[in-house]
Amino acid sequence: MMAHARRHAGRSHYRSQLAALVIGFGITAAGEPAIAWADTGPTDTDSSARHTTSQFRTNPVRGPRKAVSSSPTRRQRSTTSVTTRRAADADSSTTTGPAPTDTAHPSTAQGDSIHSPHTKKRTAGPRTPAHNEPVAATKTTRVATSQTTRNATAGSPSTPQHSPVSSATSVAAALAATTPASSTETTTIRTPAPLSPIAKILALPGRIVSAVMQVLGLTSSQTGPKALFNWAPIDQVLFAAFRGLENLFGLNRTPARQPAVQTLTYTGPIDDVTPTVAQFLNAAAGEYVLGEQPGGLKPFTVNGFQMQLFNPISGAAGRVWVTPENQLIIAYQGTTGGTRLLFHPLIAIPQIISDGLGIFTRATPPAFYDSVTFEKQVEAQAVKQGYSTSDIFLTGHSLGAWEAEYVAQQTGRAGVGFEAPGLNTKVPGNGANSGFVNIETYGDSAAYVSTDLPGLQPFMPPYVPGGGSKPHYGSIVMLGDPDDVNRLQNISKLWGPNPINDLIFAIDVLLNFNTHHLPGMQAYNLGIAPDPTEFPWYGLPAGPVRDWGSLTIGQLQQAASDAGVLIAP
Numbered sequence: 001m002m003a004h005a006r007r008h009a010g011r012s013h014y015r016s017q018l019a020a021l022v023i024g025f026g027i028t029a030a031g032e033p034a035i036a037w038a039d040t041g042p043t044d045t046d047s048s049a050r051h052t053t054s055q056f057r058t059n060p061v062r063g064p065r066k067a068v069s070s071s072p073t074r075r076q077r078s079t080t081s082v083t084t085r086r087a088a089d090a091d092s093s094t095t096t097g098p099a100p101t102d103t104a105h106p107s108t109a110q111g112d113s114i115h116s117p118h119t120k121k122r123t124a125g126p127r128t129p130a131h132n133e134p135v136a137a138t139k140t141t142r143v144a145t146s147q148t149t150r151n152a153t154a155g156s157p158s159t160p161q162h163s164p165v166s167s168a169t170s171v172a173a174a175l176a177a178t179t180p181a182s183s184t185e186t187t188t189i190r191t192p193a194p195l196s197p198i199a200k201i202l203a204l205p206g207r208i209v210s211a212v213m214q215v216l217g218l219t220s221s222q223t224g225p226k227a228l229f230n231w232a233p234i235d236q237v238l239f240a241a242f243r244g245l246e247n248l249f250g251l252n253r254t255p256a257r258q259p260a261v262q263t264l265t266y267t268g269p270i271d272d273v274t275p276t277v278a279q280f281l282n283a284a285a286g287e288y289v290l291g292e293q294p295g296g297l298k299p300f301t302v303n304g305f306q307m308q309l310f311n312p313i314s315g316a317a318g319r320v321w322v323t324p325e326n327q328l329i330i331a332y333q334g335t336t337g338g339t340r341l342l343f344h345p346l347i348a349i350p351q352i353i354s355d356g357l358g359i360f361t362r363a364t365p366p367a368f369y370d371s372v373t374f375e376k377q378v379e380a381q382a383v384k385q386g387y388s389t390s391d392i393f394l395t396g397h398s399l400g401a402w403e404a405e406y407v408a409q410q411t412g413r414a415g416v417g418f419e420a421p422g423l424n425t426k427v428p429g430n431g432a433n434s435g436f437v438n439i440e441t442y443g444d445s446a447a448y449v450s451t452d453l454p455g456l457q458p459f460m461p462p463y464v465p466g467g468g469s470k471p472h473y474g475s476i477v478m479l480g481d482p483d484d485v486n487r488l489q490n491i492s493k494l495w496g497p498n499p500i501n502d503l504i505f506a507i508d509v510l511l512n513f514n515t516h517h518l519p520g521m522q523a524y525n526l527g528i529a530p531d532p533t534e535f536p537w538y539g540l541p542a543g544p545v546r547d548w549g550s551l552t553i554g555q556l557q558q559a560a561s562d563a564g565v566l567i568a569p
Contacts, residue, residue, distance in 0.1 A: 207291040281395075282296070437556060458492065
């Protein structure tokens with residue numbers, strides 16, 4: 001037994017190196033921040049019309065997708081709600097919760113952008129799971145949350161809460177009595193300033209390369225040129241062969257013991273004005289597509305240049321966009337930045353290092369801290385330009401979503417992230433009612449690099465329903481086919497005994513990553529016509545198509561709760 005233990009310890013180091021290489025490569029497939037120019041499309045015209053055109057591209061793999069308007073019919077702001085929001089922003093400056101535990105940086109402080117609870121709560125009784133409920137629920141937790149005045153939940157549940165205010169008059173009176181006039185935000189929002197002529201000239205090379213990529217069928221946008229090549233048949237053959245091999249070896253069978261997943265019942269508001277799921281996804285996907293502007297969004301500019309984060313040392317990157325409703329979306333970039341890798345190839349190195357640090361250690365990568373700093377810079381510029389800080393939201397895909405959920409944990413910001421792993425920092429409740437939502441796909445190995453979703457144990461630390469050592473921050477919405485998790489759970493049983501098994505495990509995890517991970521797969525399941533997207537033909541669509549693209553954050557959680565796919569972090 002002692003000899004076996006020594007052999008196992010020697011192999012453990014080898015397996016960690018092998019897994020780090022493979023997982024890092026898989027995530028690749030899919031300093032101080034600065035304000036600089038970013039590649040973007042034309043902004044002189046109203047780009048919000050890009051989602052209302054009837055000439056949407058037909059995806060060769062998934063067929064025509066439903067067009068999602070960038071300005072869905074929703075309850076608009078009233079004078080009362082704006083006044084309430086101002087009061088919440090000003091009052092929140094004195095309310096902070098304890099910092100989350102960070103083993104690498106124990107002194108990290110909680111952000112100061114935590115807002116008071118919303119004055120309007122939506123209450124509902126327990127939801128009955130759908131007939132085809134894809135998860136087994138051991139415990140149902142009720143969630144009451146607000147998206148407009150996000151959360152005092154990033155800190156301890158004992159964080160002081162503000163009393164609800166019933167009218168605009170009382171809010172104004174309370175604000176005048178307790179807040180110095182100098183701390184009140186300016187809320188006269190200006191029309192987003194266009195890019196300067198110099199910025200447009202600097203963006204021109206990226207736009208030219210983007211047009212070539214679209215002609216080659218490698219990227220797409222609603223307003224771009226038509227592709228001359230259709231890679232979908234090759235993609236379908238390759239992924240069908242992969243699935244056939246998995247089925248041949250029985251990896252699709254239902255495991256004998258299936259861990260139960262803790263679901264949530266959403267009881268929060270659904271009338272808060274936030275960006276839509278489609279706007280979040282387009283902003284996140286836009287960080288992969290060189291020279292393209294997300295449909296329906298405009299650049300948030302400072303002195304004629306789009307405000308962006310780019311640190312080639314830490315690997316942090318991202319840009320800021322303005323929605324037609326005058327809300328800001330900070331979109332963080334995923335690993336390599338997709339086709340942006342053509343202009344900035346070296347940034348892939350620190351981004352892959354960030355992936356490895358987040359997965360295989362308890363440290364928080366430097367890029368995450370840069371992302372928080374950038375959010376603070378956006379806050380300062382937003383206030384100068386007349387935006388409320390409660391109108392700042394976060395998004396990203398893969399590594400970008402990972403950074404977005406960390407920023408949400410540290411600052412209290414709301415938003416939607418796509419396919420993020422779990423964090424190495426935790427707060428009480430893990431932000432289940434914080435207003436930040438993680439959209440994940442069954443079978444995508446990146447989502448299961450966590451301890452609150454079962455699938456990659458014992459490769460990852462033990463699964464804990466609703467938590468563990470590497471939980472997500474914010475509620476989890478699951479997309480796709482629940483049976484695809486079976487493949488991860490079955491292949492994970494090979495991990496450990498010998499290097500051959502480890503290699504088979506790593507290859508299968510990598511291929512499942514490529515099957516489900518790209519934004520095009522989330523667009524398929526959400527019923528969104530993506531604008532833009534990278535490799536629109538790549539992946540293997542599975543599971544139901546849900547028309548959730550036009551939903552706000554609260555509406556998304558309500559819909560996921562009704563469908564039985566809202567999961568506790």
